[in-house]
Amino acid sequence: xxxxxxxxxxxxxxxxxxxxxxxxxxxxxxxxxxxxxxxxxxxxxxxxxxxxxxxxxxxxxxxxxxxxxxxxxxxxxxxxxxxxxxxxxxxxxxxxxxxxxxxxxxxxxxxxxxxxxxxxxxxxxxxxxxxxxxxxxxxxxxxxxxxxxxxxxxxxxxxxxxxxxxxxxxxxxxxxxxxxxxxxxxxxxxxxxxxxxxxxxxxxxxxxxxxxxxxxxxxxxxxxxxxxxxxxxxxxxxxxxxxxxxxxxxxxxxxxxxxxxxxxxxxxxxxxxxxxxxxxxxxxxxxxxxxxxxxxxxxxxxxxxxxxxxxxxxxxxxxxxxxxxx
Amino acid sequence: xxxxxxxxxxxxxxxxxxxxxxxxxxxxxxxxxxxxxxxxxxxxxxxxxxxxxxxxxxxxxxxxxxxxxxxxxxxxxxxxxxxxxxxxxxxxxxxxxxxxxxxxxxxxxxxxxxxxxxxxxxxxxxxxxxxxxxxxxxxxxxxxxxxxxxxxxxxxxxxxxxxxxxxxxxxxxxxxxxxxxxxxxxxxxxxxxxxxxxxxxxxxxxxxxxxxxxxxxxxxxxxxxxxxxxxxxxxxxxxxxxxxxxxxxxxxxxxxxxxxxxxxxxxxxxxxxxxxxxxxxxxxxxxxxxxxxxxxxxxxxxxxxxxxxxxxxxxxxxxxxxxxxx
Numbered sequence: 145x146x147x148x149x150x151x152x153x154x155x156x157x158x159x160x161x162x163x164x165x166x167x168x169x170x171x172x173x174x175x176x177x178x179x180x181x182x183x184x185x186x187x188x189x190x191x192x193x194x195x196x197x198x199x200x201x202x203x204x205x206x207x208x209x210x211x212x213x214x215x216x217x218x219x220x221x222x223x224x225x226x227x228x229x230x231x232x233x234x235x236x237x238x239x240x241x242x243x244x245x246x247x248x249x250x251x252x253x254x255x256x257x258x259x260x261x262x263x264x265x266x267x268x269x270x271x272x273x274x275x276x277x278x279x280x281x282x283x284x285x286x287x288x289x290x291x292x293x294x295x296x297x298x299x300x301x302x303x304x305x306x307x308x309x310x311x312x313x314x315x316x317x318x319x320x321x322x323x324x325x326x327x328x329x330x331x332x333x334x335x336x337x338x339x340x341x342x343x344x345x346x347x348x349x350x351x352x353x354x355x356x357x358x359x360x361x362x363x364x365x366x367x368x369x370x371x372x373x374x375x376x377x378x379x380x381x382x383x384x385x386x387x388x389x390x391x392x393x394x395x396x397x398x399x400x401x402x403x404x405x406x407x408x409x410x411x412x413x414x415x416x417x418x419x420x421x422x423x424x425x426x427x428x429x430x431x432x433x434x435x436x437x438x439x440x441x442x443x444x445x446x447x448x449x450x451x452x453x454x455x456x457x458x459x460x461x462x463x464x465x466x467x468x469x470x
Numbered sequence: 471x472x473x474x475x476x477x478x479x480x481x482x483x484x485x486x487x488x489x490x491x492x493x494x495x496x497x498x499x500x501x502x503x504x505x506x507x508x509x510x511x512x513x514x515x516x517x518x519x520x521x522x523x524x525x526x527x528x529x530x531x532x533x534x535x536x537x538x539x540x541x542x543x544x545x546x547x548x549x550x551x552x553x554x555x556x557x558x559x560x561x562x563x564x565x566x567x568x569x570x571x572x573x574x575x576x577x578x579x580x581x582x583x584x585x586x587x588x589x590x591x592x593x594x595x596x597x598x599x600x601x602x603x604x605x606x607x608x609x610x611x612x613x614x615x616x617x618x619x620x621x622x623x624x625x626x627x628x629x630x631x632x633x634x635x636x637x638x639x640x641x642x643x644x645x646x647x648x649x650x651x652x653x654x655x656x657x658x659x660x661x662x663x664x665x666x667x668x669x670x671x672x673x674x675x676x677x678x679x680x681x682x683x684x685x686x687x688x689x690x691x692x693x694x695x696x697x698x699x700x701x702x703x704x705x706x707x708x709x710x711x712x713x714x715x716x717x718x719x720x721x722x723x724x725x726x727x728x729x730x731x732x733x734x735x736x737x738x739x740x741x742x743x744x745x746x747x748x749x750x751x752x753x754x755x756x757x758x759x760x761x762x763x764x765x766x767x768x769x770x771x772x773x774x775x776x777x778x779x780x781x782x783x784x785x786x787x788x789x790x791x792x793x794x795x796x
Contacts, residue, residue, distance in 0.1 A: 181771050181773055182771045185765075185768060185770075185771035185772070186771070188768065189768065403766050404763065404766040407762055407765040407766045407772065408766075410765075410772040411758075411762050411765055411772050411779075414772050414775075415775075415779060415780070416742075416746055418780065419745060419749055420742055423741070423745055432737075435737065436730065436733055436734045436737050437730065439733040439736075439737055440726070440729050440730040440733045440734075442514065442515060444511075445507050445508045446507060446733065446737050446740050447504040447507055447508060447740060448508065450737065450740045450741050453737075454744065454745070
């Protein structure tokens with residue numbers, strides 16, 4: 145196996161295979177993940193991380209393709225992280241999109257990565273964030289994080305990007321009411337995509353009105369932008385609004401708050417994993433399994449099982465649970 | 471506040487309000503949850519817990535209504551637990567369904583409960599399972615667990631019920647391919663609903679063929695049943711297949727395995743929560759926040775933060791992390 149330090153060197157030189165390997169290691173928290181994070185963390189914070197979310201059918205993939213092309217006109221390196229929290233039943237849809245997108249960009253300045261739902265312990269949001277951090281440290285200027293839908297998992301995924309674009313389409317009248325409550329929470333920029341379709345102006349008007357009614361979030365006024373990937377219109381306006389949001393976020397301290405939140409999530413997750421791993425090692429599978437079997441036989445209840453496990457554990461080994469270093 | 475012991479007494483006497491309150495306490499792990507679990511755990515294991523899952527539009531709610539009516543002909547008490555892991559954006563849909571269903575059953579033998587996505591620490595599956603256990607202990611004979619879609623969360627929710635019915639509809643041709651991989655994993659009974667529509671026989675044939683091709687799971691052969699909630703056909707056949715699965719599961723030990731898995735999940739979750747709560751109390755918010763801030767400032771990386779937090783913790787208090795009892 146190639147050493148992590150070699151992978152880091154190669155990835156810094158632009159070797160795509162080495163980068164992909166690094167991302168897999170941090171995504172899956174394989175051996176070497178700590179070394180990669182340790183080597184890259186100090187160099188994060190330079191990329192602009194842009195989330196693209198919205199209901200299925202809103203044309204997110206096409207919009208991302210057009211945005212990537214537009215960003216590439218100004219930035220040497222752009223990455224797309226496509227997150228698919230869909231069920232085992234619908235898996236694969238995004239992969240097809242990705243392959244189409246990859247075909248479109250025979251461009252060495254564009255890197256595309258999928259993150260599927262493979263039971264990441266800390267959730268997809270955390271896996272995506274770890275990937276984004278490595279890409280950031282490797283010098284990607286713009287990182288687009290695209291999600292498939294707008295479910296709870298997607299909200300988690302985009303919560304900690306720098307700028308969240310919520311993509312909708314004209315004529316989604318009933319949807320407006322439905323997404324109302326969620327919009328205020330996560331959107332920084334509202335996009336009415338497929339604006340070549342009838343009803344685009346109406347949709348913009350409806351959204352604008354809706355946003356006026358809601359309580360403004362801090363002092364950022366969510367803009368509504370009309371785009372059409374097909375006609376390639378509105379893209380530069382969207383890029384301007386995204387840049388304005390970034391400027392505001394840095395100015396207002398909101399950017400710092402999001403970085404803090406992302407780091408808090410990560411430290412919490414690692415702390416939790418480490419302590420639980422040590423606990424599991426100390427309890428031993430035998431004792432745990434035996435206690436669970438007693439619960440299944442209804443001799444004791446689950447809370448009683450925890451008392452038993454932690455109680456006996458304390459008797460056996462008073463200096464417990466956590467130790468310095470790894 | 472009414473004491474838990476009083477709520478338990480009232481709920482056992484059939485008081486619906488007391489039962490609802492008990493369920494809320496265990497769902498949210500409020501104070502009293504341990505007492506309720508302790509008082510009910512030994513009496514679980516009598517209900518037949520049936521999961522109803524499938525893609526949106528498959529007619530699950532109507533099917534559940536018809537099934538409830540059919541089960542009520544033989545059993546005094548039937549419960550429906552409706553699980554909605556949908557996003558904040560689409561929330562509310564299932565509530566409407568529930569209200570319609572409730573109107574339909576002005577029947578004291580039917581109890582309906584919704585579980586929404588409110589950020590349960592252990593996930594929706596665990597919250598649903600805790601609710602099901604209390605209903606089971608309270609003497610409900612049949613408990614139907616209905617999910618909105620077939621995403622990963624739904625799979626988690628239905629994984630530990632006794633019998634999983636996967637509901638599809640005719641003409642979902644393309645879907646068949648898409649859901650292929652997932653079916654084998656979780657379905658115990660396959661339902662072709664809306665069988666009054668054209669293509670039902672074709673769908674049954676396709677599914678049957680597909681199931682023949684797949685590796686059989688243990689020695690249970692997944693049956694394919696045609697139903698129509700509208701025409702009220704196929705319901706007794708479905709009930710027969712569900713009962714056959716139950717009989718097989720008990721005979722083969724599969725039922726015991728699922729109970730063991732559910733209990734293992736619950737004990738693990740409680741153990742994790744207890745240990746982490748104690749860890750958090752010992753670290754103190756100040757130290758944790760301060761360390762996260764250093765990570766956000768890129769002075770240290772997240773793994774280094776964990777080393778710092780656990781290292782200093784060990785120095786301060788050697789007898790750590792866990793203690794007997796609550």
